Amino acid sequence: MAGNSQRRGRRLTSKKGAVKGSGGKNRDSLAGRGRTLPADERPWHKGYSGTEKLPERTAWKQEKERRAAAEEGRAPKIGQPGSKDTTWGRGGGRGVPGGRGAVSRGGAASRGGAPGRSGPRVAPGRRSNPSKDGPELMVGRNPVLEALRAQVPATALYTAQGLEADDRINEIVRTAANRGIAILEVSRAELDRMTGGVLHQGIGLQVPPFAYESFEDLVATSLEQTAPLLIALDGVTDPRNLGAVIRSAAAFGAQGVFVPERRAAGITATAWRTSAGAAARVPVAQVVNLTRALKACQEAGFMVVGLDADGDTDLYDLEAAVGPLVVVVGSEGRGLSRLVGETCDLTVSIPMVSDVESLNASVAAAVTLAEVARRRAVEA
Structure with missing residues (x-):
């Protein structure tokens, strides 16, 4: 027989047979699922408005979770707005x-x-x-x-x-x-x-990420105390310094700390660890513009004091420590920025025995807060 008729693996049929189909069983999988729902219409999304009717399956799951939570004595973990633990910190309430x-x-x-x-x-x-x-x-x-x-x-x-x-x-x-x-x-x-x-x-x-306190609430809450005391950080980018300042604030009775949103350290895991848990007790706020925030404090009756190695006033001569006070701490490298320094009512220097160029930002804050607490204890 001519050709390749004796070749192993040769085709024995003249053409390929019919291809088997699904019989229409996969037709539904090819159909579109309609429009994509916006966030306010998705019951599982944080932006859900609550006006749309819940799908039957979702409603059943949420009801099942509510019953289980009631039996276990805990808060239900359901997909309603505000019910999921998405942030933490005093800005969202303690544990809220x-x-x-x-x-x-x-x-x-x-x-x-x-x-x-x-x-x-x-x-x-x-x-x-x-x-x-x-x-x-x-x-x-x-x-x-x-x-x-x-x-x-x-x-x-x-x-x-x-x-x-x-x-x-x-x-x-x-x-x-x-x-x-x-x-x-x-x-x-x-x-x-x-x-x-x-x-x-x-x-x-x-x-989850930290929820910051509102700056307006921070100032208002501080003014309710007999000795209002706040701390502002200007350009402090090391979260360990921020955590140490928060720890000192808790130790010496400050009512809160506020920092700029940009080019500054925020509450991270490192800051929390350095604060040794004090971040759970001292509210922290972020402000868009630190200079405007300090001016708002001045209008509310605070004396704004900036720490500067070349300050005009010695820390031990700070008589304003007994009144409403905002202590501004600058970065280790450049200190207070120009606008912030000009906004301060006065600048204060920490007297040192030896010729040390400067103190760590968190150490300077702790020394200042200790002196403020001492003066207030004497006046009390």
């Missing part, structure tokens, strides 16, 4: 969501506990996500314990394998379990990777 963006549980919580891919990647002293709506990872036994005591919303608790339990660890785990927070055990190397080398003491708490 501030409603500024959803939090991805991510990591091992959504991957069946796979330790090799769990949690956010955090560089040393920085956030894992530059977005303001990204979750944070608090580390350290005292900061995590203070966060849980303050009812800070949290999505996951990470513990290192072989962690030596003490009273703080026992309370942390017990509190997290009572609140229904996922507790994930990972290797110490994995926790090191997640924190980027930051000292974590074998514990980490993943939380």
